[in-house]
Every structure is written in C-alpha cells, then in structure tokens.
Amino acid sequence: MLLSVSGAAFFSPFQLTHIPETTDHMIMAEQEPAAVDILAIAAHPDDVELHIAGTVMKAIAQGHRVAICDLTAGERGSRGSRQLRQQETAAANNILGIPEGYRVNVEIPDGDIQLSPENVLKVVQVIRAFKPQVILFPSERDRHPDHEAAHQLVCRAYFDAGLRAVASTHNSQAQSPHRPARMFMYSHSWEDTPDFVVDISDFFERKLDGLAAYGSQFSVPGRTVEDPAMGPQTFISGNDFMEYSIARMRRLGFQIGARYGEGFQTWGGPLKVEDLLTTI
C-alpha cells in the first residue's frame, strides 16, 4: 500500500461531530476515503501545525472535511527520531481534529523532494483519493529547499491529477482523474504578502497546543520547556522562533481587524467574488 497513515486513536466529542460519516479505521487500507473539501499538503510533519493549523481547525469547525498529506517523515531533522515524530503527529492530529485515515505520509526522503515521475504519482494518488476542492500548499520561495521543492511537486501533481492520460491506482483500484478548483499557498520563513488572511483568533490557543505536541521540534512558552536532551538547538527550536511565529500571527490578524491570522496567496489567477459583502 502506498499510503501510510499517521492517525489518532481518540477524539473529543467536539471533534467527533466533524468526522466524515464513512470514516473507519481501515478506510485508507480497504476503500477510498470520503472526498474532502480541503487537502493541506506540507513538506514536513510539523509544517501544517506551524503555518495553517488555525485555518484547518476553523474549516473543520465550519463543517468542512479536511485531510493532510505530509510529503516526508522529517527524518533528517536535527532533533527527534522518526518514531518520536510520528507520535508527535498523532498527538497533534487529536488536537487539530484530524480523523484516523485523513492524514497520510507518502514518505518521500526528507531533504530530497525531487520532481520525479514517482513522486508526482504519489501526490496524484493522494489528490485523486481525497478529491479536494481546495489545496493548501507551500509557496514558491523559501530558505528551506524542501519547501520550494514541495511547491513544484504539488503544481505538477495538481495538473497531472486531472489528466485521463495519467493512470494511477489505489489498492489495485484504478483512480478517476480529479483536479481541484483552487490552490492557495502559505509561506514558511520567507514571508510573502498575503492576498487574504484567515481570522484564527478562536483557534489560536489550540494551535499552540498543537505546536506543543511537537516537543522535539519547538519550544512553546508557557506550554513546554526547552529540553537540551532533545539535541542541538535548531532554527525553530527556541523560544525566539515561537515568539516570532506568534508575533507574525498577531500582525496578520491586526491587518484584518482580528487578533490572530494566517495568510495565503492565491495560485492560478484571482479569486472569484459573488458578493462584495462576503469579503468584509
């Protein structure tokens, strides 16, 4: 089976109400998952939590179905083992409300996300399996080559997923072409000017909980304590980085008259607006 699952065993009643009706524990192994509204794709297992977890949680609370695809296991990181990072992701899934089977890892080698036919096909399979209307994915430019490579890979897979000429299977079953309606990009360290900002104020505290689940990667003031035993300090492991991340959410929120926000850029043309008042 191509798709591996890093799932969660326990969900709060709040989260249960948003689990797609057909979810079961074998969903990725034996049948196609229910279509989702939004598919968030990231290079590393903590990227979604850091950059767009508020948007993900808000979408779930609004009744939308959300799936996450991590391209790598983050095994080249300076801190934390592959196993520990899987445990951290499972804990974060509980906090975000991602049901079992709705977070997959296609296990491309960390640090080596190549635009190869094999890797494109892996992402095509995920897009066709979840059939999202909207994809959230990394922006084009960043200090980390994996993030830039993930951008290129998703762009190619987005196109190929809609082509009948590109054959793919999932559990030996032929998949149908599917091309999502929209793709929106999120920034990592190199910030782009967003085209729109999602108000995540109501989900800010839970977002910090989700980041605190990644104890090997981050230090979240008030929630976790920096542990030297985890390994050497990294670009993202100290309080400084988390304070910057929080300040960034606060700045983006301020720009739309909210407390905290997450920014996105459009990809593939301008947004369609039917009613100007929906933008207020």
Ligand SMILES: [Zn+2]
């Ligand atoms: Zn990353």
